[in-house]
Amino acid sequence: MKWTDTLDIAIALVEHHPDVDPQYVRFTDLHRWVMELPGFEGDPNKSNEKILEAIQAAWIEEMD
Known part of the structure; x- marks a missing residue:
């Protein structure tokens, strides 16, 4: 997974x-938890607020 895989990240966060x-x-x-996910290979310096917001929004949606 990379930072752009917001749905996959959200699903993994729901599980973890x-x-x-x-x-x-x-x-x-959120940044730390994403970095700790098994299979996550994104560069820690490549995330930003917009990406984290997208991950958070997808996670919220997955919880519904």
Whole structure:
């Protein structure tokens, strides 16, 4: 997975953090959690607020 795989990342976050409400996750935590996902190969310096917002939005949608 790379930073642009927002849906795949969101699904993995649902599986790895099922009790977390993504609406209240800080971007610093979100960045760290994405980097810790198995199979994630993105460059930590290639993320930005727009990407993290897209991941968070996809995660929220997956929780519904």
